[in-house]
Amino acid sequence: MKAIGKKQSVLPGFGPSLGYTVFYLSFVVLIPLSALVFKTASLSWSEFLAAVTAPRVLASYRVTFGASLLAAAVNGIFGVLVAWVLVRYRFPGKKLIDALVDLPFALPTAVAGITLSSVYAANGWVGRYLEPRGVKVAFTPLGILVAMIFIGLPFVVRTVQPVLEELDHEIEEAASCLGANRWQTFHRILFPTMLPAILTGFALAFARAVGEYGSIIFIAGNMPMVSEITPLLIITKLEQYDYAGATAIASVMLLASFLLLLAINLLQKWSRRHAEQ
């Protein structure tokens, strides 16, 4: 490896920086993660299967992945809307709003969790208007959805925004010269251009929601079989000293995140190719 780097660049430090990067990466990320893999491998197949397919666990997958999918979809739609409004229109306070979009990245999840549950609780700022109409948010699966929308909100906005900014508006002018109306221009020209970015943002928001813990547990109610998310189940197992069960479920989660990471990488490659054309 060293010879290759040396041949290609006169800049110093290839060997040491490669060495340190690989060392630190292994020490902090790879070796700890491999502990999970080895621990899972030490389980027998029937033990593993029993742990990851117990009814309560299956229910938690349904809640976690279902709500994540729904939250990512909501964020997909509103993310495009927010990105569009932030790039295309001018209105007072726009810069502030733009900066605030990243709040879910910066606000600790525990804080998000307690404040969302207070806002959407029966006597909360929003909950008090929903409750009389029969919509219960806090301490129901709907609460999980709200928390997941919150933490996934920036992803679609931040992937679509640069694409919209880079978009040559001559393309739209060309479409309108050719007789397309505004809606046709949007769904035949602009939307296909944004699609890879939308999907990337969707996948990122989905991945984040699947693994989320802190902001959800305060608002979810955490009823087994109904509103219990998989990460919480892992912690519950740990607290019961069921290490095998926790590990088995965690390995399913890890596999899911690997697959999502792969999908996201492919999507990003696709959108880069798309952008270059």
Add this chain to the structure above:
Amino acid sequence: MSITVSNVSKSFGDFHALKGIDLEVPSGELVALLGPSGCGKTTLLRIIAGLETPDTGNILFNGEEATNRHVRDRQVGFVFQHYALFRHMTVFDNIAFGLTVRPKKTRPSKKEIREKVHTLLKLIQVEQMADRYPAQLSGGQRQRVALARALAVEPQVLLLDEPFGALDAKVRLELRRWLRRLHDEIHVTSVFVTHDQEEALEVADRIVVMNQGKIEQQGTPSEVYDRPATPFVFDFLGNVNLFQGRVHEGTAKMGGLVVETPEHAGTRNAPAVGYVRSHDIEIERIPFDTASLAAQVHGVVTVGPLVRVDLKLPGNVEGIEVDLSRDVADRLDLKVGELVYARPRKVRVFTDDYVI
């Protein structure tokens, strides 16, 4: 300082950028590496600088082995295509950089550095801009600052990568004449890379024409222009017309064109191509002699000081282009569709093993 490049090859993966390059740059000369993009000229320049390492072969400075000498110790001044000015430093700090990074023992005093930088600022004619940042300069000014920065360390060799490539046509013209004058003053051995034949012909003492990782020809500007060694050089330096035909025992017959080619005396009935520059063809309304070719005028376009005439010849599908001076063209007053006679003044015949 002289530079010797000996049998240098370099590949990037499957791409062979340089294939066994041998080159001698005598001390004090200004040499142009000329060729199309991807011909390996920039790679060769970077290898001379020490920014790339050759896979095989050697670089010698003044006859001394320098292949493994680090770029820091080569004492080369390198001017990057996009200038590579340090964007966070003022013009002054950019130019002074090479002096200020020297070890304490050899570092000039602050006062000496200031004087040196101001001399250079004067030389490049941007004295008032010492405190500006690169982003506040025009392209031509940035190019000159990059040059001053390279010269500040008093390099033994000055290497310039497409030095005028990113500039407007007019600035480019001014700057290349300025570079020529500068070189006449300081006489540092210089190599510059360009894909612009006009630039190479005007500025360089010697031109090295490269193609596909190899040197096609080297020589003075008039040598490479007047006596191109290969069809590639012929084609790359200026407009050229092709006449397909055959050569047999020293006589080439290409359509109606018959040329004596003593250099092909030993060739027996081989395919050949005649190369004629577009300004080496005369046009008249009456035949000159038996060697003139009947042709039909297909188009007449005035291009600045020249008039370009498209001719159709029987048996020559592509037709030929002829450049006439304005007064010749005015005298002839050619009309499209007219029948005329063309006579090539200079024909260079290459047999088929040379095809571009």
Add this chain to the structure above:
Amino acid sequence: MQPATTHKATAAKRNGSVSEPVAVRWVLIAAALLFLALFLLLPLAAVFSQALEKGWAAYLEALRDPDTISAIKLTLFTAVCCVPLNLFFGIVAAWLIAKFSFPGKSFLVTLIDLPFSVSPVVSGLIYVLIFGLQGWLGPWLQAHDIRIIFAVPGIVLATLFVTFPFVARELIPLMESQGRDEEEAALTLGASGLQTFFRVTFPNIKWGILYGVILCNARAMGEFGAVSVVSGHVRGVTNTVPLQVEILYNEYNYAAAFAVASILALLALVTLVVKTVAEWKIQQSLAGPDDKR
């Protein structure tokens, strides 16, 4: 980088044939703002409103609680441990990836991103599996009376894991976009490797570093899931600020919980401000001549 600015200029000028009717525009803006208000502004405002529900005195009282103070200390300690380590790693890794080409590079970048896609709970669990009583090193650690899980080292390690990619993630694209020309120019002028880094590379990436550090710090101070797995929730000993919020909240001591949470919310707001400034500076430093003049 000039294209970006010309785009902005034309975006401002653009109107008429390629824009929506005014009414449509306002409906879209209103919809977007309503969405953001419901999911961002209200929750943020609620933190401060709830924190001050019982007045300033109660607010300050909650913050002066010894357990809260020790939680703040632990959180600061964790950040002080993790941010410099991941900062150094981020710079080294970005130098490697942006300035050299070598086989396996894109795979390496994916691995660096990995902690982002691992659930925080799983991030904590892996350390339990290694250092916990039933873990790989558990018996040995117990024999030597070293505590990592349910102790401060575990909290630091889990935080190190979840904040691992932040600086590298920010610096890699920035340094890639800056290319290698300036570093090569410095070398041809006789600069040493360290001189090249500190005098040429560093000034170009300092805002990127700030950006990465501030986000890394926000996550280090705010991490909940991973830390909650390894902490053991020992009051005054292994409680970080987010864990303290949880405990107070679960004890129905809402005002105190929100008071402590308001510190973290303030931290988030400061993070957003610094981040916005850093972003602006990065864009400025990448921008062409016309922007600076």
